[in-house]
Amino acid sequence: MTVKVFAPAKINLTLHVTGQREDGYHVLDSLVAFVDTGDQITASVAEDNSLTVTGPFADGVPTDGSNLVMQAARLAGLPMQIGLDKRLPPSSGMGGGSTDAAATLKAAARLGADPVTPERALALGADVPVCLRAKPMRMRGIGEDVHPVTLPALHMVLVNPRIAVSTPEVFKQLQVKDNDPMPVDLPQWPDGVAFADWLTTQRNDLQRPAITVVPEIAAVLTALALLPEVLIARMSGSGATCFALFEHRDAAARAAAQLSEGNPWWWVKSASTLPA
Template sequence: MSIIKVFAPAKVNLTLHVTGQRKDGYHLLDSLVAFADVGDRVTVMPAPAPRFEVTGPRADGVPTDNTNLVARAAALFGIPVHILLSKHLPASAGIGGGSSDAAATLLALSDLTGDTKLPEGATELGADVRVCLMRQAARMRGIGEDVIPYHDLPPLFAVLANPGIAVSTPAVFAALATKTNPPMPKKLPKGLKTRGFIDWLATQRNDLEAPAIDAAPVIASVLQALSSLPGARLARMSGSGATCFALFDTEKAAQDAARGLSARQPDWWVEPVRLS
């Protein structure tokens, strides 16, 4: 029996510029996205009838019906399969867990069926699904449909931190004071080493940070804690929150900082990661 296992990495928005809003209400973005070496795991195998299970340290509260993007992604193939989702990422956390899980499910079922063409509706499952299918650093624009690989990301080491709260993405977008903000530069930097690239990132933004802090003031505390870590070069929120990250020059600095933050905040989800 074929058993397909696919890793579903956390998505981190290194930048997130909100550049406009369409008449249908969808917001336009310009975001530089990278993927971490932590994430969920999706296992797919043939079955006589559809079956979907969620396990893992972050399984509590994760739906197993068709409100879960994993179930919806699997349904697009029209074949019965047993899916096991092992949850390691916090939910509603601004790191694309649901979209990455859906993308991993699409890739797993594509491998299982031998069909390299994704079914109709696959990329409409969510705005981040297309970039999560790419699984590498990319510039994402529009409402997520314009995704261009970014091949000049230097080695980046980060600490991810989430205080254990869920943030409503629609509520954060609704509270955004200015809907039309400047995009990133037309041409992104090339050839920068880690330190220079972090310096450039510091000149960019996450436009959702302020409304997210208004909705969940603890995010400001997370950013302050990350900024105060030894060796932290830049602290920023990912997506619509509440996960934030700090960037470091070296892997060891990130690992040491993560250990210290975990000791001080044992109830937070804290992970040292490499971004690519």
């Protein structure tokens, strides 16, 4: 039996860095959503774990034990022959490796392995527990404290300038690490316009440091902000992927087509959030 599991891109709609622990881990308060574009895992039971990578971003992706997919397979305890269709740019601030690992854990469970809990999945990385749930979440701490939130449907354009960003390098540029968190109680947003309006009062504390590391991010944000009908433009995670929100899906699709035509060297996609 072969199973296929979608590995959706993770978008950090907010990212507040609220502290740093003695062990070096940064403490975050982040609103996370997942969208209908991403990678795909194909898996079947085998004698030993193996990984084959295909897709537009397959080049340079390791297939040995350094890949989180292989680490997830070992954690699941079920040897599998795994295929990864890599469609998300690497090191792009969309949780690609983490969402691939989470999809691998789900594939193993469908093939008969004991499900891996989010608590155990934290051993694979801070983003894996939230990717295992793959629904709108508020993520705090180092990724272990996650709670579901209710978001309206969000439609967006995603842009990556095809430049990989080192998360540790971005954090090195962050000067203030004890910033304010989001409000304790989040609003009930009636629609995407109300959410975008609220989002203007929130932050991604890594956006400015990431621009210092990769100045092209500023160009992407400017291009997104100038699109017709755009509500707000922000960076996701530690970059370099940025997103712009729109009221309607067709407006996002038109904007993505316009931006892609004018910037064919960028990775550009329109996307909508997955429901809870």
